[in-house]
Amino acid sequence: MSSGVLVRAGGARPARWLRRRRLFAGGLALPAFGWTAIFFIAPLVLLIAYSLGRIDIITFTVQWGWTTQSYSQVFQSLYLDAIARSLMLSVGATLACLIVGFPVAYYISLQRGRRQLILLVAIIVPFWTSFLVRTYAMTNILSYGWLGGGKLLDTPFAIGLGIFYSYLPLMILPLYVALERIDPSLRESAADLGAGAFSRLRRVIVPLAKPGIIAGCILVGVPSTGEYVIPSILGGGKVLMYGNVVADQFQSTGNYPFGAALSVTLMAALTIVVLVVRRAGGREVVA
Amino acid sequence: MKRPSGLAIITLLVLVFLFAPIIVVVLNAFNGNRTLDSWGGATGHWFSQAFHDPAVRSALWVSVRAALACTAISLAIAIPAALWARRAGPRARAVLDGTTYMRIVLPEVVAAAGLFLLFRRINFALGMPTIIAGHVVFTSAYATIILQARVATLTTTLEEAAADLGAGPWRRFRRVTLPLLRPAVIVAALLVFTFSMDDVVTSAFLSGDTVTLPVLIFGLMRFHVTPEVNAIAAGVTVLTLVTFSLSAALLGVRTGTSMVTGARASAAAT
Numbered sequence: 001m002s003s004g005v006l007v008r009a010g011g012a013r014p015a016r017w018l019r020r021r022r023l024f025a026g027g028l029a030l031p032a033f034g035w036t037a038i039f040f041i042a043p044l045v046l047l048i049a050y051s052l053g054r055i056d057i058i059t060f061t062v063q064w065g066w067t068t069q070s071y072s073q074v075f076q077s078l079y080l081d082a083i084a085r086s087l088m089l090s091v092g093a094t095l096a097c098l099i100v101g102f103p104v105a106y107y108i109s110l111q112r113g114r115r116q117l118i119l120l121v122a123i124i125v126p127f128w129t130s131f132l133v134r135t136y137a138m139t140n141i142l143s144y145g146w147l148g149g150g151k152l153l154d155t156p157f158a159i160g161l162g163i164f165y166s167y168l169p170l171m172i173l174p175l176y177v178a179l180e181r182i183d184p185s186l187r188e189s190a191a192d193l194g195a196g197a198f199s200r201l202r203r204v205i206v207p208l209a210k211p212g213i214i215a216g217c218i219l220v221g222v223p224s225t226g227e228y229v230i231p232s233i234l235g236g237g238k239v240l241m242y243g244n245v246v247a248d249q250f251q252s253t254g255n256y257p258f259g260a261a262l263s264v265t266l267m268a269a270l271t272i273v274v275l276v277v278r279r280a281g282g283r284e285v286v287a
Numbered sequence: 288m289k290r291p292s293g294l295a296i297i298t299l300l301v302l303v304f305l306f307a308p309i310i311v312v313v314l315n316a317f318n319g320n321r322t323l324d325s326w327g328g329a330t331g332h333w334f335s336q337a338f339h340d341p342a343v344r345s346a347l348w349v350s351v352r353a354a355l356a357c358t359a360i361s362l363a364i365a366i367p368a369a370l371w372a373r374r375a376g377p378r379a380r381a382v383l384d385g386t387t388y389m390r391i392v393l394p395e396v397v398a399a400a401g402l403f404l405l406f407r408r409i410n411f412a413l414g415m416p417t418i419i420a421g422h423v424v425f426t427s428a429y430a431t432i433i434l435q436a437r438v439a440t441l442t443t444t445l446e447e448a449a450a451d452l453g454a455g456p457w458r459r460f461r462r463v464t465l466p467l468l469r470p471a472v473i474v475a476a477l478l479v480f481t482f483s484m485d486d487v488v489t490s491a492f493l494s495g496d497t498v499t500l501p502v503l504i505f506g507l508m509r510f511h512v513t514p515e516v517n518a519i520a521a522g523v524t525v526l527t528l529v530t531f532s533l534s535a536a537l538l539g540v541r542t543g544t545s546m547v548t549g550a551r552a553s554a555a556a557t
Binding site for chain 1: 292293294295297298301302304305306307308309311312315363364365367368370371372375379382383386389390392393394395396397398400401402403404405408420421423424427431481484485487488491492501504505508509516517520523524527528530531535
């Protein structure tokens with residue numbers, strides 16, 4: 001650092017280098033922001049525009065406008081079923097992931113060295129394995145006689161189990177990262193002060209793991225609400241979730257304004273949930 | 288040896304739960320009994336059937352090409368963005384972090400539907416370019432997070448020394464910055480490749496007639512559990528395990544693991 005200052009003080013070249021560096025630096029973010037603007041933000045804006053238009057039933061062309069017709073359609077009973085099911089399944093699966101994932105993450109965080117590494121790899125390998133294969137693996141398992149011989153397939157339970165199975169590593173990893181950071185001496189001093197195992201967990205471990213809990217719940221809860229692959233495979237096309245209803249509008253019925261309204265509603269609802277959860281989680285989540 | 292604790296037992300059960308279904312898929316890929324009701328002896332028949340299927344072959348080739356292009360583009364986006372982030376002001380950084388996080392968390396169906404409308408609107412034919420454009424939206428976000436985590440641990444001392452010694456920006460990047468970032472670049476590349484190879488939702492919306500392997504498998508899986516599908520699934524699993532082992536071997540298990548864990552966690556924490 002000091003040598004840099006010296007050289008800079010010595011001549012014009014380093015000053016020019018600095019200036020150019022700043023200019024160059026601004027350009028560095030261009031690919032990222034450009035790609036995001038064109039292929040992410042613009043499509044979302046277009047979704048909003050379409051959602052306010054309407055479809056001409058005879059010619060099947062989209063008419064632009066400012067109508068909320070598609071939005072009122074979202075809340076018709078026909079689709080409310082799928083919406084309610086998506087909410088229940090994703091909330092249920094998120095809670096199940098949290099309840100099952102927490103002890104696992106805690107156990108891994110207590111291990112040291114090689115043993116901890118092996119356990120972490122064992123959690124990451126299924127996460128790295130194809131999502132499609134994992135979902136399909138559930139179909140395989142549920143087809144066996146001792147698990148109902150396929151009777152459980154095409155039910156909401158199968159979908160819930162599929163979400164739980166596929167998203168569990170996504171809960172365990174952030175929980176582990178948060179629990180790993182807890183200073184063991186805090187646990188020990190709580191014990192020295194006479195706190196029992198449960199009280200230590202409730203008063204010390206869980207509050208300190210809160211950022212991980214929130215991160216895990218967002219990573220599991222938000223994407224699973226819009227899940228499309230799992231219900232398609234484990235629900236056999238009979239038990240629909242929100243994602244399937246959205247996809248149907250674009251891939252088969254061609255009612256783009258309605259599909260767009262569904263997408264925008266989901267996006268808005270999830271944004272509100274994430275903001276509320278993070279606000280409730282306090283500032284420390286913004287690590 | 289002390290008695291295993293409750294926590295250890297739960298962890299063991301969860302690991303069995305995570306791995307057993309995948310192992311069943313791989314075993315069934317060798318099952319000689321077509322109905323898969325019971326074990327009918329080992330056979331390699333399903334594998335040879337799957338890999339001689341022209342549809343599977345062409346889909347695999349499409350997926351590999353798309354994944355390679357995604358990897359190159361994602362790195363070209365993420366590396367400069369991560370380097371930019373360390374100098375950017377807090378507000379500009381928050382914009383980058385926020386959009387990165389959104390690209391990961393937003394349900395894929397929504398982003399894919401929006402892109403589908405965009406390409407329809409401008410009459411751009413669906414195919415390989417649209418698949419790549421869609422994948423890069425989220426794969427570049429993962430790459431950015433991994434690289435940013437690594438950049439955050441670096442000091443600028445070496446780069447400043449290189450500058451003082453007269454190295455220009457490009458030379459500094461090639462000879463100093465890039466080598467320092469290498470482990471993160473490798474992990475990011477492998478993750479991007481795997482995620483692109485694995486993607487169903489975006490591809491289903493944007494592929495048109497260019498069928499990727501997951502879209503093909505997805506179509507088959509929706510209706511049947513068959514030994515051929517098991518064979519393809521087993522093949523895909525082996526492929527992903529190879530990329531994982533590759534990253535572990537190149538970086539050492541510890542670095543690779545901590546990067547993936549760290550990336551995920553910081554993705555959620557930003």
